[in-house]
Amino acid sequence: MEYDDAQRVISEAAVSSFDGSESDRYRTVMQALVKHLHGFAEEVQLTQAEWMAGIEFLTRAGQVSGPRRQEMVLLSDILGLSMLTVAINEPKDPKVTASTVFGPFFVENSPMVGRDGDLAQGAPGEPCFVSGTVSGSEGSPIAGARVEVWGADEDGLYDVQYDSTRIANRGHQYTDVAGTFRFWTVMPVPYPIPTDGPTGELLRAARRTPMRPAHLHFMITAPGYEDLITHIFVDGDPHLGSDAVFGVRPSLIGDYEFNPSGTAPDGSVREKGWFELKFDFVLGEEVDEVG
Ligand code: BEZ
Ligand code: FE
Numbered sequence: 001m002e003y004d005d006a007q008r009v010i011s012e013a014a015v016s017s018f019d020g021s022e023s024d025r026y027r028t029v030m031q032a033l034v035k036h037l038h039g040f041a042e043e044v045q046l047t048q049a050e051w052m053a054g055i056e057f058l059t060r061a062g063q064v065s066g067p068r069r070q071e072m073v074l075l076s077d078i079l080g081l082s083m084l085t086v087a088i089n090e091p092k093d094p095k096v097t098a099s100t101v102f103g104p105f106f107v108e109n110s111p112m113v114g115r116d117g118d119l120a121q122g123a124p125g126e127p128c129f130v131s132g133t134v135s136g137s138e139g140s141p142i143a144g145a146r147v148e149v150w151g152a153d154e155d156g157l158y159d160v161q162y163d164s165t166r167i168a169n170r171g172h173q174y175t176d177v178a179g180t181f182r183f184w185t186v187m188p189v190p191y192p193i194p195t196d197g198p199t200g201e202l203l204r205a206a207r208r209t210p211m212r213p214a215h216l217h218f219m220i221t222a223p224g225y226e227d228l229i230t231h232i233f234v235d236g237d238p239h240l241g242s243d244a245v246f247g248v249r250p251s252l253i254g255d256y257e258f259n260p261s262g263t264a265p266d267g268s269v270r271e272k273g274w275f276e277l278k279f280d281f282v283l284g285e286e287v288d289e290v291g
Helices: 005-016 024-044 048-063 071-078 081-089 198-205
Strands: 127-136 146-150 170-174 180-186 215-221 228-234 256-259 274-278 281-283
Touching (some): 005 024, 048 071, 071 198, 170 180
Parallel strands (some): 127 281
Antiparallel strands (some): 127 180
8 A cells, every 4th residue: 555645744753753763772672663563553544443442452451451360461471572582682502402481470589499399289199200401502411500480270260360379380400510400390281371351352353373382481590601491392283283372392391201109209108190291492602782
């Protein structure tokens, strides 16, 4: 669709209104944003009713957001913007573990879990023993790396989605001198992202699935290395090809092996069986920002 002269004058004026921005970066980002917003409105020939529906939608998304509900993050996630931003900014070294979306269910100050400890803390689900290493891309183990983990229970819910302040199935552990970690959690299951707000309306209108393939969240940090925010997905999950937030990367699909009974790696005897995941993480070295 062609711009007519009046439309072009409006768009050019809106873009150039940022010419005097306080920094070059601010001007670049805002002018590109305005240019693309205007291009979008021109391309679809946005009606007044559609513009108003969009404003009302974003207003409601903001209004339902709060410390325990991050609807704006969810919206960014289902539009693929979160995952695109992750991909743009992650280290480009193929040896470094791939990143994926942070999601809305991380909580600060999780409990520390000792070696072979259970971070489930009563969250229902099949027991799952997780172990592995954290190393740098040159192969050396990283001692004292903080391994932060959070996951949904067998009903597909995170602790913060319950009407209580209970903390369950989240925690952190520091790697030992050999860069290893080991803990118990519950086996992840696929779950729908929250659909009771404006994001759910959007998914239904687009006839899109709200499902995420089963996964466990990790955030691994160590001085001198880039932070790693990622998940380990479950091999064979039927939703791996249709993740509602576009977060799946083949290198992040883990083998959660089922052991029907016997002695688990921590020496405990398990009559009912357990799952086991082994995964080695590689962090990128921090690069000094020049300037
Ligand atoms: C999650 O995996 O916790 C998540 C990520 C994006 C949107 C909703 C949930
Ligand atoms: Fe999740």
